Amino acid sequence: MPQDDPTVNPRTLLNELFQCAIERADPAQHLARYLPTPPTGQVCVVGAGKAAAAMAAALEHAWPGPIAGLVLVPYGHAVPCRQIQVIEAGHPVPDAAGMSGARRILTLAQGLGTSDLLLCLLSGGGSALLTLPLPGLSLAEKQTLTRQLLASGATISEINTVRKHLSAIKGGRLATAAYPAASHSLLVSDVPGDDPAVIASGPTTADPTTRTQAQQIIAHFALNLPPPIAAVLASETAESPKPGADALSRSDTCIIASPKEVLAAAAALARAQGFVVINLGDRVEGPARQVARDQARKLRELINGRTDSAPVLILSGGETTVEVKGRGCGGRNLEYLLALALELRSLPDTWAIACDTDGIDGCSQAAGAILTPDTLARADSAGLDASACLADNDAGGFFQRLGDTVITGPTRTNVNDFRAIACFVPTG
Numbered sequence: 426m427p428q429d430d431p432t433v434n435p436r437t438l439l440n441e442l443f444q445c446a447i448e449r450a451d452p453a454q455h456l457a458r459y460l461p462t463p464p465t466g467q468v469c470v471v472g473a474g475k476a477a478a479a480m481a482a483a484l485e486h487a488w489p490g491p492i493a494g495l496v497l498v499p500y501g502h503a504v505p506c507r508q509i510q511v512i513e514a515g516h517p518v519p520d521a522a523g524m525s526g527a528r529r530i531l532t533l534a535q536g537l538g539t540s541d542l543l544l545c546l547l548s549g550g551g552s553a554l555l556t557l558p559l560p561g562l563s564l565a566e567k568q569t570l571t572r573q574l575l576a577s578g579a580t581i582s583e584i585n586t587v588r589k590h591l592s593a594i595k596g597g598r599l600a601t602a603a604y605p606a607a608s609h610s611l612l613v614s615d616v617p618g619d620d621p622a623v624i625a626s627g628p629t630t631a632d633p634t635t636r637t638q639a640q641q642i643i644a645h646f647a648l649n650l651p652p653p654i655a656a657v658l659a660s661e662t663a664e665s666p667k668p669g670a671d672a673l674s675r676s677d678t679c680i681i682a683s684p685k686e687v688l689a690a691a692a693a694l695a696r697a698q699g700f701v702v703i704n705l706g707d708r709v710e711g712p713a714r715q716v717a718r719d720q721a722r723k724l725r726e727l728i729n730g731r732t733d734s735a736p737v738l739i740l741s742g743g744e745t746t747v748e749v750k751g752r753g754c755g756g757r758n759l760e761y762l763l764a765l766a767l768e769l770r771s772l773p774d775t776w777a778i779a780c781d782t783d784g785i786d787g788c789s790q791a792a793g794a795i796l797t798p799d800t801l802a803r804a805d806s807a808g809l810d811a812s813a814c815l816a817d818n819d820a821g822g823f824f825q826r827l828g829d830t831v832i833t834g835p836t837r838t839n840v841n842d843f844r845a846i847a848c849f850v851p852t853g
Contacts, residue, residue: 435847438698439778439795442691442845443831446782449690450682450838452480452613457487459679461609464542469606470494470509471530471599472546473554474625475502475516475783476613476682479837480546481509494533496546497526497554502835518571519556524564527557531594537606543629545599545608549615549783549839551625552585557593559657566651567591577646578748580710581616585626589665590639590658592626596665599628600676608676614683615783615841617708617743621678629676632665639663683707684742684840687782691845692740700738700847703727707841709743713761714815716745720846721768724775728850739846747787753819756787758842759794759830763820765846766800767811774798774849780831783839789821791830793843803827 448454470492472480477496482504484492494509499516514523534543558567570591574584589596600608608629616623621630640658643650650658657663666673684707692702703723709716720739727737745757755763758779769775780786780793797803804811807826814823824830 435776436795436797439776439845439847440831442694443778443780443843445691445694446687446840446843447836447838449687450613450782450840452476452681452838453483455681456480456483456611459611459681460487461542461544463490464540464607466538466540466542468492468542468544469533469537470496470544470546471533472496473551474548474613475499475550475835475839476548476837477546477551478502478504478506478511480548480611480613481506481511484544484546485509495526495529497523499550499554499835502837504837514554516550516553517575518568519553519564521564523554523556527555527594530555531557531599531602534599534603537603539605541606543600543603543606543608545610545629547610547625547628548613549624549841552588552595555592555594555625555628559591559593559662561657562591562653566654569651570648570654573648576749577648578712578746579642579646580746581744582623583642585623586634587639587642588626589632589634590636590663591654595626595628596632597627597630597670597673598666600630601666601670601672604672604675606675610676610678612678612680613838613840614680615839617710619680619683619685630678631668631670631673633668636663682838682840687840687843688740688742691843695738699735701735703737703739705739705741707742709741709745711745713745713747713757714764717761717764718768721765724769724846724848725772728848737848741844742841744841747818749818751817751819753814753817753822754788755818755821756781756789758786758844759789759791759820759824760815760818761844762794762796763811763815763823766796767815770801772848772850775846777844777846778831779842779844782836782841782843784833784836787821789830790832791821791825792833794824794830797829800827800829
């Protein structure tokens, strides 16, 4: 598929690959096949995350009997449901609406009996939404810590390790509250490796991490803790239910959509378009700028080491991190893409897309952006200093001024980041 083929539009192709990923992660396409056997008692539906309302709507369509309950979603992520209440709340910084909703969810779980079922719909974003501080902690203190964690460069696993040890509902505590009722959780994974204990901070899953690890993470990133948080972490109150706990013996989980499946679907579409696809997998983590450097080097090695003329596509998922020091606007995908532009400055005929599959990248209003072969040239003409924008964490402003942002609005799913680099440079 040569670049001068008039049927090939790289920008359109990259958008189609991203759309393919979103469709593969649509809960409505997959939820029904993972439903448990209805119990003899009542079904209580609870949930939280960016996909929770879409999952609730799919559940209402597929479940054979009456259901009731509530789910929490970020503002703008609601969809109409008939039987399940949808509450919008703050994300990524929690707010009072989320705390009130989380308290109601915990109360619902506590009212169940042996013949009942707690059916949980969980996805990325659930950690911020399910905010119910342990006794002795306030919402304001949790908000302060959350802002620091988000700006620190910590991974999602590290952030959720801390969250689980300050929560009355995360880290297996929700399923513990429901016991002896059974708990069955349907998960849309947004974490590398699909660990149920990390997705939405694992409210129905045993927590293998410890409060000591949470303290070590806080120390590593030199966070300025409010004194009440430090006091709680120093007490046994902060310890979460561990594997083997009797109260978690009737809790199970099922992944209904994952980053790995999304990348496989996009890879199949790209191969059908004539690309040689290199899938780096769904566990790519690390600072966004370093990931950009690594993948630029990988692309150059591929180009120099091959003898055919087929275009090359590098796919990757996972979740990068950004240490926020500047005053700009953006997110990890936008930052990765701007760093990639600088790394590929001398490589022609190369395009890329980097987007968050939830439709919102960081503090921007975009899912991400598209990199074109002339991105830096157009930036120079517009008076944009790419290096300065990167230093100021303003990749969002950079790509917005060039008109290269990808705007989807909330997709109501979340399987983490989607990155694709397409290179049409003749190989050999």
